[in-house]
Structure formats: C-alpha cells, structure tokens
Amino acid sequence: MSDLISVDECEQLTPEHVHDLYRRHVNRSQVSLMTSFGFGRELVERAEGAYLWTRSGRRILDFTGGVGVLNHGHNHPRILAARKRFQELRRMEVHKTYFSPYVAALGHNLAQLLPGDLNMSFFPNSGAEAVEGAVKLAYKYHRGRRHRILRADIAFHGKLLGSGSLTGAHQNFTFPGIPGVEVFPYGDLDAVRRLAGKDVYAILIEPFSASTMTACSEEFLRGLRELCDVHDIVLIFDEIYTGWGKTGSLFHFMRYPGLVPDVVTTSKSFGGGKSSISAYIAREPVFRKAYDNLGDSLMNSTSTTYYGFGEETATAVEAVNIAVEDDYPARARAIERVLAPGLERIRKTYPDTVAQVRGVGALYGIFLDGGPKLLDRVARLAPVGLARDPNFRVKLITCAVIDALYRDHGVYAYYTLNGANPLVAAPPLVVEPADVEYFLDSLDQTLGQGLLRLVTRFVKEKVAPRWGS
Ligand SMILES: Cc1ncc(COP(=O)(O)O)c(C=O)c1O
The missing domain is CATH 3.40.640.10 (Type I PLP-dependent aspartate aminotransferase-like (Major domain))
Structure with a gap:
C-alpha cells in the first residue's frame, strides 16, 4: 500500500504527472483534447472571486462562471x-x-x-x-x-x-x-x-x-x-x-x-x-x-x-x-449594461467574424463564423474527414479564439457543445465592471489579429501534432 498517493502529495503532482495518471486511470482522450488548450496544460493553485491563479503564477480571469456554478465566484x-x-x-x-x-x-x-x-x-x-x-x-x-x-x-x-x-x-x-x-x-x-x-x-x-x-x-x-x-x-x-x-x-x-x-x-x-x-x-x-x-x-x-x-x-x-x-439579479443586469453594448460594438467592428451576439443578463454567446471563404481555408488545415463537417470548422475557429484569449490575455472562456457552439461570456456575478471591460478589450484585440492567423497558429501549435501531420 506504500505507493498510494496522499492528499499532501496531490499538491506536489506536476501537470505531466497528472496527465499521465488521467491517461492511465481516468480518460485518455480527455487528455488529448484538453491539452490542446493552455488551461489543459496548467494546474490551478487557488481560486477566489472571478479569478484563479495557476501553479505557474498566472492570474486568470474566469469568464466561464463555472458553467453556471459560480454566480458567487470562487470560494465566496x-x-x-x-x-x-x-x-x-x-x-x-x-x-x-x-x-x-x-x-x-x-x-x-x-x-x-x-x-x-x-x-x-x-x-x-x-x-x-x-x-x-x-x-x-x-x-x-x-x-x-x-x-x-x-x-x-x-x-x-x-x-x-x-x-x-x-x-x-x-x-x-x-x-x-x-x-x-x-x-x-x-x-x-x-x-x-x-x-x-x-x-x-x-x-x-x-x-x-x-x-x-x-x-x-x-x-x-x-x-x-x-x-x-x-x-x-x-x-x-x-x-x-x-x-x-x-x-x-x-x-x-x-x-x-x-x-x-x-x-x-x-x-x-x-x-x-x-x-x-x-x-x-x-x-x-x-x-x-x-x-x-x-x-x-x-x-x-x-x-x-x-x-x-x-x-x-x-x-x-x-x-x-x-x-x-446581494441582489444577484441586479448584479447580472449591471453586468449586462457593460457586456451587451461592448459585444455589440465588437460585432460591428468584425462583421465578417462575429455572426451574432445573443444572450441576457450575465449570459451571452458570441457566434463566430468568418464566412465561407475562411471556413474553406480552415477546412484545408484539417484532415479530410473532419474538414467536411461544417460544425467542426466553426468549433475550430471558436477553440482558436478561446486559446488565444487564455494565452495572450489570461482570460478563461468556454464554448457550448450544443447548437451552434457559441463562445460563452458568463462571468460570476461578483465581477467588477472593469473585469468585464478587460474581457471585452481582450476579445477585441484577439479578433483584431484575424481569424485565419489565429486558427493557423492554433492548428499548427496545438492540434496538428495530434492529427499526426
Ligand atoms: C438546463 C440544464 N439542465 C440540466 C443539467 C444537468 O445538470 P447536471 O450536469 O448537474 O446533471 C444542466 C447542466 O448543465 C443544465 O444546464
């Protein structure tokens, strides 16, 4: 029994060791999938309010809102x-x-x-x-x-x-x-x-x-x-x-x-x-x-x-x-007053990239697209089987944006697996207006790089090695 891992030892596991244990005892494919993203390659040290801190010392703004769990933020x-x-x-x-x-x-x-x-x-x-x-x-x-x-x-x-x-x-x-x-x-x-x-x-x-x-x-x-x-x-x-x-x-x-x-x-x-x-x-x-x-x-x-x-x-x-x-409904409405017009501004700035912005309160979806030309070029980056699936191309674009938000701006976001796979902006209701502005600036700067560039980088660095190309 001497090689059981203790709770204390959990704190010392490196990301590589954790991936290895997941591969062997939890879910191998999950490791392949999630290590395409920066957040799949790091471990979280602690989390408070709308922020988390990685073991490597980065401060990350959590705009996932814990997929609905974290209206109160982390560790209220x-x-x-x-x-x-x-x-x-x-x-x-x-x-x-x-x-x-x-x-x-x-x-x-x-x-x-x-x-x-x-x-x-x-x-x-x-x-x-x-x-x-x-x-x-x-x-x-x-x-x-x-x-x-x-x-x-x-x-x-x-x-x-x-x-x-x-x-x-x-x-x-x-x-x-x-x-x-x-x-x-x-x-x-x-x-x-x-x-x-x-x-x-x-x-x-x-x-x-x-x-x-x-x-x-x-x-x-x-x-x-x-x-x-x-x-x-x-x-x-x-x-x-x-x-x-x-x-x-x-x-x-x-x-x-x-x-x-x-x-x-x-x-x-x-x-x-x-x-x-x-x-x-x-x-x-x-x-x-x-x-x-x-x-x-x-x-x-x-x-x-x-x-x-x-x-x-x-x-x-x-x-x-x-x-x-703390009147959480009022907090959501206050977030909406910053988030909704900000996203609309971004949609107008990048009409070829953002097909639609839709949501209410502190729960918005950003539907990325890029038009047929871009989707076509994205398709050429992927293996033939995957490239035929139009959903896959939108997912790839959205993943590239999520990855860039995380890497370049320390913003953590997700996309939904249902429907048209929008990138989700769903912050905890304890975020400050300045946090929402930071998210909007980060998204603006990310989209400003151009989708093709983002997707090419994402595929080359993160995804293609998994396709064996
Ligand atoms: C609307 C809705 N119903 C049901 C569920 C299922 O909840 P759980 O994952 O806790 O089983 C979810 C989870 O995301 C949900 O969003």
Whole structure:
C-alpha cells in the first residue's frame, strides 16, 4: 500500500504527472483534447472571486462562471465561513431518520422566494437527478395512466439515461431512455398544441436555453401554462443553469409576473460554488397528489443516499441568502449594461467574424463564423474527414479564439457543445465592471489579429501534432 498517493502529495503532482495518471486511470482522450488548450496544460493553485491563479503564477480571469456554478465566484467568504462553522461545530452529515434543520430551512426559503404555491422541495445532488425527480413526480401525479412527455428540440436536461433521453444535444450514440418522449420545436406553441392531449403527463422546457442562448417568448411560456391547465399536464421549467440571478431575474421565468410552473428545477449556483446540490420545487397540490400519503412518502424525498446531507444543505441555505441579500439579479443586469453594448460594438467592428451576439443578463454567446471563404481555408488545415463537417470548422475557429484569449490575455472562456457552439461570456456575478471591460478589450484585440492567423497558429501549435501531420 506504500505507493498510494496522499492528499499532501496531490499538491506536489506536476501537470505531466497528472496527465499521465488521467491517461492511465481516468480518460485518455480527455487528455488529448484538453491539452490542446493552455488551461489543459496548467494546474490551478487557488481560486477566489472571478479569478484563479495557476501553479505557474498566472492570474486568470474566469469568464466561464463555472458553467453556471459560480454566480458567487470562487470560494465566496460567506460560503467558506458557513462550511467552516459546520465543521467546527461537528454537525452531523447524514440525516436519514433524524430531521435536518438545514433541509427544513432550505425548503422554507425556497417557498418564500418562489411565486405562487411552489412550496414543496426535494434536494438531490445533480441537475439530472432533479430533472428525473420532476419527471417521476409528474408521472406519479397521473398515477402512471399517461404515457407521453413533451420536450423541445433545443434542450439540455442532463446526461443520465432518463435525462439524456430528454436532451436534444447531438450525440453520436443513442442510449435507451424514458419511453413516450415527443419533441416540439422550441418556442412553437402551435406545435405543442398539436401534441398536447389527455395522454401527456408532462411538458419540460428551459425558459432560457443556456446551451444555445435562446429564450422562450413570454407569449410562448404563458401559452404553455394555459395548455397545461386545460389538459392537466404538469409543466416543468428547467432553470438548473439560469437560477439565482444569472439572466437578471432570480429565476428566468420570474420576469413574467403571475407565471407559475408546476415544478421548477435548480442546481449549479444553488450550491454557492461549493456544494453539489440540486432541487426540484413543486406546487403544493401537485406534490401532495403524487406523494403525500404514508405508503409513498419514502418514494421521493428520503430515497437517495446523499439527499439532505448536512454541509451541502447548510451551504445552499447560505448561497440562497447571499443571492438575495446581494441582489444577484441586479448584479447580472449591471453586468449586462457593460457586456451587451461592448459585444455589440465588437460585432460591428468584425462583421465578417462575429455572426451574432445573443444572450441576457450575465449570459451571452458570441457566434463566430468568418464566412465561407475562411471556413474553406480552415477546412484545408484539417484532415479530410473532419474538414467536411461544417460544425467542426466553426468549433475550430471558436477553440482558436478561446486559446488565444487564455494565452495572450489570461482570460478563461468556454464554448457550448450544443447548437451552434457559441463562445460563452458568463462571468460570476461578483465581477467588477472593469473585469468585464478587460474581457471585452481582450476579445477585441484577439479578433483584431484575424481569424485565419489565429486558427493557423492554433492548428499548427496545438492540434496538428495530434492529427499526426
Ligand atoms: C438546463 C440544464 N439542465 C440540466 C443539467 C444537468 O445538470 P447536471 O450536469 O448537474 O446533471 C444542466 C447542466 O448543465 C443544465 O444546464
């Protein structure tokens, strides 16, 4: 047993050693893919607020926002203090048959903050579990007598077998999934009308799709609500990414007064950047009809191992309080006031490069393109098989820009794997306006170098060695 690695020794591992261990024990292809980027070649020493510091001493502005997890930024002091207090007081972690004051408080707080009778909460650990919990609730609400569930063509709801079958991302392999899933075009109320009926138990939708930067109109969402009322269908809003202020309201749907889904899901920043916790919150009558009897009472809420773990839920209580006290929706709107016009300026400066800029609050997508001529030249840099895929060419351009932002400006960004692969600007809500300006200047200077130059450099230095050319 002497060659086990200790936690202390983890701190001493070099990037090369970590890659090697990943290759042998985690995921070899991930190493090939991620070491194409500067960030795949470095390790992070520490992270605070909107910044992280690499082992090599670089300060990096994190504009990924932790892909929705870091509205509070890295290691928010109040989140750390809540966790430290929990540990110092030796609080109990596993609440199976003892009741947890933190679960009780978290349920209360959510009911306070969400509109209408969205009063009943369930707290698993991942977004996919919250989605699947919501779908099970809807199925049980109809006592298993209805067999169809509707979801949009634009949809990301997770990667487990169930949630994966409700996700619309292009995947090159199909797993078995939930039966009876039918698909409507995002935002198309007439299409939903044609599909809705007495055999549909749920409609699942992201009011704002963070993977494609597309929003449902108010009219569409209110139309869904009406349809669901008419046919007694359970309406589920997936706000796993967009909750806790990201788009400028506490939840995206809350910008529309009086609009109340039957169930809403949340995760990511719900855990304050530290805790892996999610939730679905259901309207009281819906929850009660599904599960509120002694026989079914353990079917839902106490039935996962990590449900209601002490430190996770205590952290979420603090995360929610911070989001409200520090008015995270207002912070997102303040970020938007700098980010939106800045990106628009950049789009106008580089009309051949930036096809579109789209988003809301602190969540924007920059759709890079470069026109057919450039795409054609980019295609010639890649092996024939890959070059034929138009998606691949856009991805390559976007990756080249992300790589240059990181290398030349210390800005960390990502692109979505769904839809048209936009470069995402989604900073933590604790960034300063000056940070947003810095991101905009960095993007401007990067695009100013010209896409062809960026892509050629990226391919030559980072990618071609992997193609063996
Ligand atoms: C809208 C939405 N739903 C569900 C999920 C799945 O969450 P998880 O990855 O925690 O399972 C995500 C994750 O990105 C998401 O953005």
